[in-house]
Amino acid sequence: MTRKLTCIECPKGCVLSVEVEKDKVVKVSGNLCPKGLVYAASEIENPARILTSAVLTKGLDLKMIPVRTDRPIPKSRLMEAMREIKNLKIEKEVHLGDVIAENFLGLGVNLISTRETK
Amino acid sequence: MVKRDLVIIGGGPAGMAAALSAHKNGVRDILLIERDQYLGGILNQCVHTGFGLEYFKEVLTGPEYAARFIREIEGIAPIEISLRSFAVALTKEKVLTYLKPGLLQRVKARALIMATGCREKTREMVHIAGSRPAGIFTAGLAQKLINIEGLLPGKQVVIVGSGDIGLIMARRFLLEGAQVKGVIEIQDRSRGLLRNLVQCIEDFEIPFYCRHKIARIYGNKRVEKVSIVKVDDNLKEVAGSEFQLACDTILISVGLIPENELIEMAGVAIDKKTNCPVSGELNKTSLPGVFVCGNSFKVYDLVDSVTRDSEIAGKLAAEYLRGRK
Amino acid sequence: MKLYDVIIIGAGVVGTAISRELSRYKLSIGLLEKEEELAFGVSKSNSGIIHPGTHNPRHSLKGRLCVAGNKLTRKISRELGVDFKEVGELVIAFREEDLQHLVRLKEEAQALGVPGLEIVNRAWLKSHEPNLSQEAIAALYAPTAGIISPYRLVYDLAENAVRNGVEACTRNEVTHIETRASERCFEITTSAGKFRARYLINAAGLYADEIARMVGVDDFRIKPRKGEEFILDKKKEHLTNHLLFPLPSKTSKGVLVIKTADGNPMIGPTAVDCDDKEDLSTSDAGLKQVLAGAQQMIPSISESDIIAYFAGLRPVSADDFIIRHEEKVPGFINVAGIQSPGLTAAPAIAVLLCDILRSQGLVLKKKLRFHKHRKKEIHLFAVSLSETAKLIKKDHAYGDIVCRCEMVSAKEIEEAIKRGAKTLDGIKFRTRAQAGRCHGSFCTTRIIKMLTRAAGKPLLKISKKGPGSEIVKQDRVNG
Numbered sequence: 001m002t003r004k005l006t007c008i009e010c011p012k013g014c015v016l017s018v019e020v021e022k023d024k025v026v027k028v029s030g031n032l033c034p035k036g037l038v039y040a041a042s043e044i045e046n047p048a049r050i051l052t053s054a055v056l057t058k059g060l061d062l063k064m065i066p067v068r069t070d071r072p073i074p075k076s077r078l079m080e081a082m083r084e085i086k087n088l089k090i091e092k093e094v095h096l097g098d099v100i101a102e103n104f105l106g107l108g109v110n111l112i113s114t115r116e117t118k
Numbered sequence: 119m120v121k122r123d124l125v126i127i128g129g130g131p132a133g134m135a136a137a138l139s140a141h142k143n144g145v146r147d148i149l150l151i152e153r154d155q156y157l158g159g160i161l162n163q164c165v166h167t168g169f170g171l172e173y174f175k176e177v178l179t180g181p182e183y184a185a186r187f188i189r190e191i192e193g194i195a196p197i198e199i200s201l202r203s204f205a206v207a208l209t210k211e212k213v214l215t216y217l218k219p220g221l222l223q224r225v226k227a228r229a230l231i232m233a234t235g236c237r238e239k240t241r242e243m244v245h246i247a248g249s250r251p252a253g254i255f256t257a258g259l260a261q262k263l264i265n266i267e268g269l270l271p272g273k274q275v276v277i278v279g280s281g282d283i284g285l286i287m288a289r290r291f292l293l294e295g296a297q298v299k300g301v302i303e304i305q306d307r308s309r310g311l312l313r314n315l316v317q318c319i320e321d322f323e324i325p326f327y328c329r330h331k332i333a334r335i336y337g338n339k340r341v342e343k344v345s346i347v348k349v350d351d352n353l354k355e356v357a358g359s360e361f362q363l364a365c366d367t368i369l370i371s372v373g374l375i376p377e378n379e380l381i382e383m384a385g386v387a388i389d390k391k392t393n394c395p396v397s398g399e400l401n402k403t404s405l406p407g408v409f410v411c412g413n414s415f416k417v418y419d420l421v422d423s424v425t426r427d428s429e430i431a432g433k434l435a436a437e438y439l440r441g442r443k
Numbered sequence: 444m445k446l447y448d449v450i451i452i453g454a455g456v457v458g459t460a461i462s463r464e465l466s467r468y469k470l471s472i473g474l475l476e477k478e479e480e481l482a483f484g485v486s487k488s489n490s491g492i493i494h495p496g497t498h499n500p501r502h503s504l505k506g507r508l509c510v511a512g513n514k515l516t517r518k519i520s521r522e523l524g525v526d527f528k529e530v531g532e533l534v535i536a537f538r539e540e541d542l543q544h545l546v547r548l549k550e551e552a553q554a555l556g557v558p559g560l561e562i563v564n565r566a567w568l569k570s571h572e573p574n575l576s577q578e579a580i581a582a583l584y585a586p587t588a589g590i591i592s593p594y595r596l597v598y599d600l601a602e603n604a605v606r607n608g609v610e611a612c613t614r615n616e617v618t619h620i621e622t623r624a625s626e627r628c629f630e631i632t633t634s635a636g637k638f639r640a641r642y643l644i645n646a647a648g649l650y651a652d653e654i655a656r657m658v659g660v661d662d663f664r665i666k667p668r669k670g671e672e673f674i675l676d677k678k679k680e681h682l683t684n685h686l687l688f689p690l691p692s693k694t695s696k697g698v699l700v701i702k703t704a705d706g707n708p709m710i711g712p713t714a715v716d717c718d719d720k721e722d723l724s725t726s727d728a729g730l731k732q733v734l735a736g737a738q739q740m741i742p743s744i745s746e747s748d749i750i751a752y753f754a755g756l757r758p759v760s761a762d763d764f765i766i767r768h769e770e771k772v773p774g775f776i777n778v779a780g781i782q783s784p785g786l787t788a789a790p791a792i793a794v795l796l797c798d799i800l801r802s803q804g805l806v807l808k809k810k811l812r813f814h815k816h817r818k819k820e821i822h823l824f825a826v827s828l829s830e831t832a833k834l835i836k837k838d839h840a841y842g843d844i845v846c847r848c849e850m851v852s853a854k855e856i857e858e859a860i861k862r863g864a865k866t867l868d869g870i871k872f873r874t875r876a877q878a879g880r881c882h883g884s885f886c887t888t889r890i891i892k893m894l895t896r897a898a899g900k901p902l903l904k905i906s907k908k909g910p911g912s913e914i915v916k917q918d919r920v921n922g
Contacts, residue, residue: 006312006313006315006316007313008312008313008316008317009313010171010172010313011168011171011172011311011313011419011420013311013312013313013316049317049321050167050177051293052165052166052167052179053165053293054165054264054265054266054268056268056919056920063266063267063268064265064266064267064268064919066165066179066180066181066265067165068165068167068179075321078293079293082293082294082295083295086919096182096185114165114179114181114182114185115162115181115182115185116185153844153847202843204844204847206828206844206850207828215828217831217835217841217842217843217844217852218842218843219839219840219842219843219853220835220839220842221835221842222828222831222832222835222842237880237881237884237885238881238884240881240882240884241882242750242751242752242882243749243750245725245727245730245746245749245752247724247725247726247727248724248725249722249723249724250723250753251907251912252867252906252907252908252912252913252914255884256884258884259883259884259885259887259888262888263888263915266888267888267892268918268919268920269891269902269915269917269918269919270915270916270917270918270919271914271915271916272915272916273916273917294917334724335724338721338723338911339907339908339909339910339911339912340911340912340913366916379880
C-alpha cells in the first residue's frame with residue numbers, strides 16, 4: 001500500500017510516496033535529499049517527534065527555561081512527557097544544553113535546556 | 119548629545135546579525151539598543167524547533183538560534199549593548215532619542231540600522247461582530263504568556279488564521295493540556311509551512327476549517343463561543359453554513375505588520391499598504407544612512423533569511439560609513 | 444452602622460459629579476458602584492463630547508443643564524487637571540430644504556442661551572473643513588462644543604471627591620432597599636454589605652428603573668438604545684477641525700465624525716433599541732451604517748482607517764432627563780434617563796441636586812477646607828522630550844516604558860494602580876496603555892505582573908474588567 005507523507009525535516013516539505021508492506025517501508029520517492037528516506041521510515045514504523053516546552057524555575061531571574069528532548073521521542077508518549085515536564089522545577093543556574101532530566105521517561109533521551117540563565 | 123558611528127535599533131536576530139556583520143566589515147563603534155531585558159527578540163519565546171536549518175544546517179529552537187549570536191556579540195567590545203532601552207523619536211538628521219530606566223539619551227548616529235521586527239494584526243483591525251470579552255489574544259501574546267510566564271491563557275481555544283504562529287500555538291496549547299476546537303482559515307489553504315501543518319495540526323487531529331471565518335464572538339466577560347461561517351471564492355458568507363464552537367479563548371493569527379513608525383517619524387517613505395519602507399535597493403531607505411533589515415524590512419518566513427538579510431544591511435552600513443570618512 | 448447623610452448609587456460621570464459637588468459641604472457621603480471599577484457602566488462608552496446645547500428643545504431640562512454644564516465643565520476640568528479642548532461643532536445641511544431645519548435649530552439653541560451660533564456657508568466650510576464633502580451647502584456652527592476624556596473625567600472627579608471625604612465603594616451592587624416610615628432612613632443592602640443613609644440618590648444608569656422599583660417608584664422604564672462607534676487611526680487626527688454632525692432625526696443626533704481627546708477620530712454612533720442591558724456587541728450592519736454616514740460628510744474615510752470599535756448603551760427613558768425628588772419616598776431622588784447630553788450636563792446636574800437636597804431639608808454647610816484642585820497626572824505622551832528627561836531624573840521609573848505604542852511608563856502605571864486601577868481596562872482608561880496600535884499584545888504581560896505585585900492578587904485573579912473576565916486560566920506555579 002502506498003501512503004503519502006509530507007516530510008518535516010526542512011521547510012521544503014517534500015511530499016513523499018511511501019510503499020509500505022507489513023508495516024515496513026519498502027520504497028520511498030519524492031524526497032529531494034536522504035533525510036526524507038530516514039523520515040519516511042521513522043514516520044511509518046515508529047513516529048517520533050522532538051518535544052519542546054518550558055520548565056518552571058524557582059529562585060531564578062527567568063521564570064521559565066525553554067527545554068527540548070535532545071532526540072525525538074515516540075509520538076504516543078508526547079502528552080505523558082508534557083505532564084512530566086510540568087512536575088519539574090529548575091532551581092539552579094543552567095547553561096545551554098545542560099541536562100534537566102536524564103533518561104527522560106526512560107526513553108534513553110535527555111531533556112536539555114535551550115537557554116542560558118545569567 | 120552623544121555621537122556614534124552606527125546605532126542599531128533592535129536586539130533580536132536581525133539586529134544582532136547586522137551588528138556582527140557591520141563589525142566584521144570594519145565598523146568599530148556600534149550601539150545596539152534593545153527594549154527587553156535580554157537580547158534575542160522574539161526568538162526567546164519561540165521554544166519550538168525549526169530555526170537554523172539553512173544557516174547552521176542544524177535543528178535548533180528559537181532560544182538556541184539566538185544564543186549563537188548572543189555569545190558572539192557579547193565577546194565583541196566595540197558593540198555596546200543597551201538593554202531596557204526604548205527608542206522614542208528619530209529625526210531626519212539621524213538623531214535618535216531613547217529612554218531607559220533612569221535615563222533619556224539623545225544620540226546622533228552617522229548610520230542607523232532599524233531591526234525593529236513586527237507587531238501582530240489584532241482583532242481590532244478587522245471587524246468581527248459581537249462582544250469584546252476577555253479571552254481574545256494575538257498568537258504572539260499567548261505564546262509569550264505560556265513560554266515566558268508559564269501562564270495558560272485558556273482551556274478551549276479557537277485559532278483564527280493558519281499562519282505559522284497560529285499553527286505552532288495550536289500545538290502549544292494542546293501540549294499544555296488545553297483543547298483546540300479548530301483552526302479557522304479564510305483562504306482555501308493554510309498560509310503556514312507544510313511541516314507545521316503536519317506537526318501541529320495533522321499530528322493532533324485538530325479540526326482545520328479552510329474557507330471559513332468567524333462571524334460572531336459571544337460572551338460578555340469572557341469568551342463563551344464563536345459562530346463560524348463558510349465563505350465562497352469572493353470571501354462572501356455562504357448562507358446557512360453557520361455553526362458554533364464553544365470556547366473560552368480566541369487566538370488571532372492573521373498577519374504581521376512591520377514596525378516602522380519610528381522611521382516614518384523621520385520622514386522616511388513608507389508603503390501605506392504594507393508598512394514597509396519604500397526602497398529601491400535591498401535594505402536601503404529613502405534616507406541615506408538609514409537601513410532596515412529583518413522583518414521590519416520585509417516579513418520573512420524563516421529566521422535564517424532574516425539573518426542573511428541583516429548581514430547585508432550591516433555590510434551596507436559599513437560601506438556607507440567608509441564612504442562618509 | 445454609620446448613617447450617611449447621602450448615598451449615591453452609581454459611580455459614572457453623573458454619580459461622581461454629584462459626589463464631588465456634595466463634598467464641598469460638611470456631609471458624610473457614600474458612593475456605591477456595582478462594577479469592579481468606577482465608570483465601567485454607561486460612562487465608559489461615552490464619546491467624550493461637551494455639547495454646546497444645540498439639539499435640545501428650548502424648555503427642556505436637558506437643554507438648560509447642557510448649556511450650564513458646558514460652562515461648568517471648563518472650570519471643573521481646570522480644577523481637576525483633566526484636558527478640555529474647545530473644538531466647535533458643525534451641524535451640516537446637504538439639501539436646500541434642510542436650511543429651514545438649521546435655522547430652527549439655531550433659534551431653539553439661542554433660546555436656551557447657547558452662545559456664538561452662526562450659520563456658515565459653503566465658502567466658510569471649504570476653508571475651515573477642507574475634507575468635508577463638496578455636497579455640504581451650509582452648517583450651523585456652535586463654537587462652544589468641546590472634547591474631553593469621559594473616563595479620565597470620572598476618575599478625576601472621584602479622586603477629588605474621595606480626597607474631600609467621600610467614601611467610594613466598588614463591587615457593591617445594590618440588591619435591596621428598605622425604607623422606614625418613622626424615620627428618614629434608607630437601609631441599603633448590597634452584594635458586599637449594608638449601608639444606611641438619610642438621603643438616597645439614584646444615578647444608576649441602565650439600572651435606574653430597577654433601583655427606583657426597590658423603593659416603590661415604578662413610573663419609568665430604562666430601555667437601552669445601543670450605539671456602535673468606530674475609532675480611526677490617530678494618523679487621521681487632522682481629518683477634521685470641528686465635531687461634525689448631520690441634521691438630527693427624532694431619536695438621534697445621527698452618525699457623527701468627531702475628534703476625541705486622545706487624538707483619534709471616531710465615527711458613529713448608531714441608535715438601535717435593544718432589550719439586553721448587557722449587550723455591547725457590534726455588528727456588520729452597524730459598521731456599514733456608520734461608514735456610510737461618515738462618508739457622507741468625509742468621503743475620504745475608508746474601512747481600512749478603522750483601528751478599533753465598541754458599543755455603548757444609552758439609558759433611555761422619557762424625552763427628557765428624569766431628575767426629581769420622589770414625593771412618595773421622602774429623601775429619594777431619581778437622576779435617571781441621563782443619555783446625551785449627560786456628560787456635558789453632569790456638573791450642572793450636580794448643582795441641581797444640591798438645590799433639591801436643600802429643598803428637602805438637608806443642611807448644606809460649606810467646609811472650611813475644600814480641596815478643589817487636583818494635581819494633573821503626568822502622561823509622557825503629553826509632555827515634551829525635555830520634560831520627560833527631567834521626569835526621568837526625578838524618578839527612574841519614568842524611563843521604564845511598558846506600553847510601547849502610547850509611550851506609557853511603569854511609573855504612570857504604578858500611579859494608576861495607586862489611584863484605584865485594579866483591572867486591565869482600568870489601567871487602559873487611566874493611562875492609555877493597551878489602547879494603541881498593538882492593542883496590548885506587547886504590554887499586557889507586564890501589566891498583568893504589575894497588577895499582581897501592586898494588588899497582591901494572584902495572577903489568576905487579574906481580569907480585564909472584573910470577576911468573570913480573568914485573563915489566564917492556569918499558572919504553572921500552582922500546577
